[in-house]
Amino acid sequence: MRRNPIAQLFFYIGVLAIALILLFPFFWMLGSSFKTQVDIIAWPPKFIWKPTLANYQRVFGEQNFLQYFLNSTIVGVSAVVGALVLGLPGAYSIARFKQKRLAIFILIARLMPGISFLLPWYIIFSRLHLMDSYVALILSHLLITLPVVVWIMSSYFEAIPRELEESAMVDGATMQRAFMSIILPISGPGIVTATTLSFIFSWNNFMFSQVLSMQKTKTLPIAVYNFVSYAEVDWGAVMAVAVAIMMPAIILTMIFQKYVVKGLTMGAMKG
Amino acid sequence: MVKTGFMERHLRVIFPLPAVTFVVVMMLFPVLYTLFLSFTNWNLTSGMPISFVGLRSYVRVFSEPRFIAAIGRTFAFTGMAMALETILGLAIALVLNREFLGKGFVKLFLLLPLVATPVAVGIVFNLFFDPTIGLANWVLSTIGLPKSEWVSNAATVLPSLVLVDVWQWTPMITLICLAGLASLPADPFESARVDGATGPQILAFITLPMLAPTILTAMILRLIDALKTFDIIFAMTSGGPGYASETLNILGFKYSFEYFKMGQASVMLVSLFIIVLASSLGIMKMRARSEG
Amino acid sequence: MKKFIFAILAGLMVMGASAQTKEIRVLLANHPYGDLLKAAIPEFEQKTGIKVNLEQYQESQLSTKLATEFATGSSTVDVFMTRPLQEAKMFYKNGWYKPLTSYDFSDFPKNALSVVSFGSKTYTVPIVTEWQVLYYRIDLLKKAGIKVPTTLAELEAAAKKLNTPDVAGIASRGKGNAAVTQLSSYVYNYGGLYLNKGKAAFNTKEALEGVKYYGRLIGTYGPAGVTAMSWDNIMPLFQAGKVAMWTDASVFYGNIIDPTKSQVPKESVGIANVPAGPKGSHPFIVVSWGMAISNKTKNADLASQFLAWATSPEMAKRALIANITMARNSPWVDKDVLAQVNPDLVTTRAFAAKNGFPYDRPYMSAVGEARDRIGELIVESINSKGTSPTLQSTADKMAAKVNELLEDTGEYGVE
Numbered sequence: 001m002r003r004n005p006i007a008q009l010f011f012y013i014g015v016l017a018i019a020l021i022l023l024f025p026f027f028w029m030l031g032s033s034f035k036t037q038v039d040i041i042a043w044p045p046k047f048i049w050k051p052t053l054a055n056y057q058r059v060f061g062e063q064n065f066l067q068y069f070l071n072s073t074i075v076g077v078s079a080v081v082g083a084l085v086l087g088l089p090g091a092y093s094i095a096r097f098k099q100k101r102l103a104i105f106i107l108i109a110r111l112m113p114g115i116s117f118l119l120p121w122y123i124i125f126s127r128l129h130l131m132d133s134y135v136a137l138i139l140s141h142l143l144i145t146l147p148v149v150v151w152i153m154s155s156y157f158e159a160i161p162r163e164l165e166e167s168a169m170v171d172g173a174t175m176q177r178a179f180m181s182i183i184l185p186i187s188g189p190g191i192v193t194a195t196t197l198s199f200i201f202s203w204n205n206f207m208f209s210q211v212l213s214m215q216k217t218k219t220l221p222i223a224v225y226n227f228v229s230y231a232e233v234d235w236g237a238v239m240a241v242a243v244a245i246m247m248p249a250i251i252l253t254m255i256f257q258k259y260v261v262k263g264l265t266m267g268a269m270k271g
Numbered sequence: 272m273v274k275t276g277f278m279e280r281h282l283r284v285i286f287p288l289p290a291v292t293f294v295v296v297m298m299l300f301p302v303l304y305t306l307f308l309s310f311t312n313w314n315l316t317s318g319m320p321i322s323f324v325g326l327r328s329y330v331r332v333f334s335e336p337r338f339i340a341a342i343g344r345t346f347a348f349t350g351m352a353m354a355l356e357t358i359l360g361l362a363i364a365l366v367l368n369r370e371f372l373g374k375g376f377v378k379l380f381l382l383l384p385l386v387a388t389p390v391a392v393g394i395v396f397n398l399f400f401d402p403t404i405g406l407a408n409w410v411l412s413t414i415g416l417p418k419s420e421w422v423s424n425a426a427t428v429l430p431s432l433v434l435v436d437v438w439q440w441t442p443m444i445t446l447i448c449l450a451g452l453a454s455l456p457a458d459p460f461e462s463a464r465v466d467g468a469t470g471p472q473i474l475a476f477i478t479l480p481m482l483a484p485t486i487l488t489a490m491i492l493r494l495i496d497a498l499k500t501f502d503i504i505f506a507m508t509s510g511g512p513g514y515a516s517e518t519l520n521i522l523g524f525k526y527s528f529e530y531f532k533m534g535q536a537s538v539m540l541v542s543l544f545i546i547v548l549a550s551s552l553g554i555m556k557m558r559a560r561s562e563g
Numbered sequence: 564m565k566k567f568i569f570a571i572l573a574g575l576m577v578m579g580a581s582a583q584t585k586e587i588r589v590l591l592a593n594h595p596y597g598d599l600l601k602a603a604i605p606e607f608e609q610k611t612g613i614k615v616n617l618e619q620y621q622e623s624q625l626s627t628k629l630a631t632e633f634a635t636g637s638s639t640v641d642v643f644m645t646r647p648l649q650e651a652k653m654f655y656k657n658g659w660y661k662p663l664t665s666y667d668f669s670d671f672p673k674n675a676l677s678v679v680s681f682g683s684k685t686y687t688v689p690i691v692t693e694w695q696v697l698y699y700r701i702d703l704l705k706k707a708g709i710k711v712p713t714t715l716a717e718l719e720a721a722a723k724k725l726n727t728p729d730v731a732g733i734a735s736r737g738k739g740n741a742a743v744t745q746l747s748s749y750v751y752n753y754g755g756l757y758l759n760k761g762k763a764a765f766n767t768k769e770a771l772e773g774v775k776y777y778g779r780l781i782g783t784y785g786p787a788g789v790t791a792m793s794w795d796n797i798m799p800l801f802q803a804g805k806v807a808m809w810t811d812a813s814v815f816y817g818n819i820i821d822p823t824k825s826q827v828p829k830e831s832v833g834i835a836n837v838p839a840g841p842k843g844s845h846p847f848i849v850v851s852w853g854m855a856i857s858n859k860t861k862n863a864d865l866a867s868q869f870l871a872w873a874t875s876p877e878m879a880k881r882a883l884i885a886n887i888t889m890a891r892n893s894p895w896v897d898k899d900v901l902a903q904v905n906p907d908l909v910t911t912r913a914f915a916a917k918n919g920f921p922y923d924r925p926y927m928s929a930v931g932e933a934r935d936r937i938g939e940l941i942v943e944s945i946n947s948k949g950t951s952p953t954l955q956s957t958a959d960k961m962a963a964k965v966n967e968l969l970e971d972t973g974e975y976g977v978e
Contacts, residue, residue, distance in 0.1 A: 086289045206390045
C-alpha cells in the first residue's frame with residue numbers, strides 16, 4: 001500500500017493529538033503542583049511560571065504522608081498475596097476442570113457494586129471491633145484482587161498444554177504436585193500480570209477505604225480526598241498530593257507495561 | 272495404575288475451596304444481610320431499636336422521587352459514557368491499527384488514564400472545570416465559544432462528569448479493540464483487497480463484523496463499571512449541585528453513611544445490585560447470541 | 564519462682580510506661596477557629612507534654628466522620644469540635660458526648676448553654692457564636708453612590724446597581740444544604756420559621772416569601788454557579804474582589820481582611836446588620852461550634868486538659884482579637900481586646916443578641932437530611948430567580964418529608 005506523505009503527516013498529527021489529550025491532565029497536574037497559589041488562579045492561565053517546591057513541602061511536612069503511603073502499600077501487598085494464595089489453586093481448578101459456574105460465581109464479586117457489601121461490612125466489622133485494623137481493609141480489598149487473579153490466571157492456565165502435567169503424572173506425581181512444581185514456575189508472566197493489575201486496583205480504591213479505615217489505617221486516596229475538601233482552594237497542595245498518589249501506579253505501569261495491557265485486554269479476548 | 276490420594280481425587284473441590292469460602296463469607300453473606308436489612312426500618316442514629324417492617328422501607332424508597340431520579344441519572348450517565356467511549360475507543364483503535372514510529376509510547380499513554388487514581392483524576396478535573404480560573408473555560412473562550420459552568424451547574428454537570436469518564440476509560444476500549452484487531456486473520460482482508468473493495472467497504476463488511484464479539488465484550492466490561500461509577504462523582508460533586516449528579520450508587524452511600532438510614536439504604540443497594548446483575552446478564556446473552 | 568514474678572512485674576511496668584506516652588486524638592473543623600487552634604497546638608504540647616494527633620476536616624465531612632466512627636463503637640477520637648445545632652440532639656441521644664461535670668461554665672451566656680445542655684448536664688463547651696451580617700465593599704458602594712442597605716428592598720436595589728459582569732452584586736450561599744442557615748434570617752425577616760412547635764413550618768406563606776426573595780436576589784445578582792457554593796467557595800471570590808456584598812456568618816471577617824489571602828484591603832470591608840424585612844430584622848445568632856469529649860475516650864484526663872486549654876478565656880481572647888466571634892462573655896468586655904476588634908462586630912453582635920433568633924436551621928436529630936430537603940427548595944428558587952410556579956408545592960412536599968423525619972425520631976410536635 002503506497003504511503004502518501006501527506007496522509008502520513010495527517011496521521012502523525014492525529015496520533016499527536018490523541019497523545020496530547022491523554023497526557024494533558026497529567027502535565028497540568030504536575031505543572032500546577034509546582035506553581036504558587038497566585039499563579040494557579042491567574043487568568044488567563046499561566047503556561048510559563050516560576051516553579052516552587054513549597055506545595056510539596058507543605059504536603060509532606062504537614063500530613064502524615066508516609067503513614068498513608070505505608071498503609072496503602074501494606075493493604076495492597078497483603079491483598080495481592082492473599083489473592084494469589086486463594087486464587088491460584090482456584091484458577092487452576094477452573095481451567096483444568098472447566099468449572100464455568102464457579103468462575104462466574106467468583107467473577108460476580110468483580111461485577112457487583114461494592115457498596116452492596118460495604119454497608120453490611122461496616123456493621124459487622126464494627127461489631128467485631130475490627131474497624132481500625134488492617135484486617136478489615138485487607139479483607140475488603142481481597143474482594144477486589146481475588147477476582148482479577150482468578151480471571152487472568154484461569155485464562156492463562158487454560159493456554160498451558162495439558163501434556164506438561166500429564167507427563168509429570170505419568171511419572172508418578174500427583175496433580176497437585178504437578179501444579180506446584182511444574183505449572184506454577186512457568187506461570188511467571190501471568191502472575192506478574194495479575195499481580196500488577198490487582199495491586200493497582202487496590203492502590204486506587206477509594207470507597208472501601210473511606211468507610212472501613214480510621215485513623216491508623218487511612219490509605220492514600222482518602223488522604224487525598226480529605227486534603228481536597230479541607231484545603232478548599234489550596235490547589236497547589238492538592239495537585240502535589242494528586243501527583244504523589246498517582247506516581248507509584250504510573251511507575252508500575254511503565255515498568256510492567258506489556259503485562260498491564262495483556263491483563264486489561266485478556267478477558268475481552270476470551271471466547 | 273497410580274493410586275490417587277484423597278487430595279488428588281477431590282482436587283476439583285479442594286483447590287477452589289479457599290477462594291469460594293472467601294467469596295461466600297465476604298460477598299454472599301453480606302448481600303443476604305443487606306437483603307434482610309431492606310425489610311427493616313433501621314435508622315442508626317434515631318436511637319430507636321431496629322424493627323421488622325416488611326415492605327414499608329421499599330414503599331418509602333420507591334415512592335421517593337429522589338430515588339427514581341437517581342436511577343434515571345444512573346442510566347443517563349452510563350448511556351452517554353458508554354456510547355462515547357465505544358465510538359471514540361473504536362475509532363482511535365482503527366486509526367492506530369498499523370505499525371508506526373512511537374507506537375509503544377502511544378500504548379503506554381493509553382494506559383495512563385486507566386491506572387490514574389479516580390479520586391485524584393476527579394480533583395484535577397475540578398480545577399480544570401472551575402468556571403472562573405479553570406483551563407477548560409480558557410480553551411472555550413479562546414476558540415470563541417461561551418464559557419460553561421461545567422460541574423457547578425445542574426444542567427451541565429452530568430455531561431461534564433461523562434467527559435471525565437470518557438477521558439479515563441476510552442483507552443480501555445481502544446486497547447481491547449487493538450488487541451482484537453491484531454488477532455484478526457489476514458486472509459479475508461487480502462481477498463477483499465484482491466476483489467477491489469474500498470477502505471470503507473472493508474471496514475464495514477469485514478473488520479467490524481469480525482471485531483463485533485470483542486467490541487461487545489469491551490462494552491460489557493464498561494457497562495458494568497459505568498453503572499457503578501462512584502469515585503469521580505463523589506470526589507467532584509458528591510451528587511450535586513442539589514441532586515443533579517446523584518446516581519443510585521451515590522444516593523445509596525448518602526443514605527448509608529450520612530443519614531444512617533440503614534433500612535432504606537439497603538433497599539437502594541439491593542436495587543442497584545439487581546440493576547447491575549440484570550444488565551450484565553442481558554448483554555452477556557446478547558454477546559452469546561452474536562457469536563452464534 | 565522469684566524470677567518469674569520479677570519478669571511479670573517488669574513486663575507490667577513496661578506496659579504501664581508505654582501506656583503513659585501521653586497522646587490524644589483531636590478532630591477539628593476547617594474553620595477560622597480550627598485554624599487558630601491548630602497553629603497554637605505546639606504551645607499546648609510543650610506546656611503539658613501531651614502529644615496531639617490532629618485531624619482537620621471540612622465541616623460537613625467532620626460530622627459524617629464523627630458519626631461514622633462513633634457508630635462503630637470503636638472510635639479513638641478523644642476531643643472534637645462539634646456543631647450543637649447540627650449534631651447535639653443526635654449525638655446526645657446516642658450517648659456519644661461525655662457529660663462535662665467539672666467544667667466552669669460561668670463565663671457563658673445562658674442561651675448559649677441551653678443548646679448544649681440536656682436535662683441538668685452540659686455536654687459541649689460553646690466556642691464560637693455566629694450571627695448573620697452583611698459584609699460589603701465600602702469603596703464599591705461609595706463609587707455607586709449607594710447608602711448601606713437597611714431594608715431587604717434596599718438590598719435588592721443595591722445589588723442591582725452593584726452588579727457588573729466582573730463583580731457580582733451580592734453573594735450568599737446557594738448550595739442547598741449549606742444555604743439553609745443563611746436563608747434563615749431572610750425567612751425570619753418575612754415572619755416565617757423552619758419549625759414551629761416541632762412541626763415543619765417553612766411552607767407557610769410568610770416563609771415562602773423569604774425563600775422567593777432569596778432566590779430572586781441570589782439568582783439574579785449572584786455569582787455564576789452559586790447553587791454549588793458554600794462559604795468556602797464565596798469567600799475566595801470576595802477576597803479576589805469579585806463580590807460587592809455578602810451575607811454570611813460573622814466569623815469570616817478576619818479571613819476576608821487577611822492580607823496574605825485577600826486582595827481586598829481592610830479599609831474597604833464594612834460590616835452591617837442584615838437588612839430588615841417586612842417583619843423586622845431577626846438575624847440568626849447561634850452557637851455554631853463547640854468542643855466536646857467523646858464518651859468512649861480512654862484518655863479522659865488528658866482530653867479534659869486539652870478541652871480546658873482550647874476553650875480557655877485566654878484562647879477566646881486571642882481568637883476574638885483575630886475577629887473570630889467567640890461565645891464567652893469575658894473577651895467582649897475586655898478593653899484591650901475591644902480596641903483591636905472591628906467595632907461593627909461589636910455593634911452587630913449587640914443588635915443580634917437583642918433581636919435575633921437562636922436557631923439557623925430546624926433543630927432536630929435528622930437535621931442533615933432535613934437540610935438537604937429544604938436545600939432542594941432553595942436551589943429551585945435560585946434557579947428560577949424566585950419565580951418557579953411549583954415553589955409552594957415543593958415546599959409542601961419537603962415539609963411533609965421533614966415531618967416524616969421528625970416522626971421517625973420521635974420529635975414530631977415536641978417543642
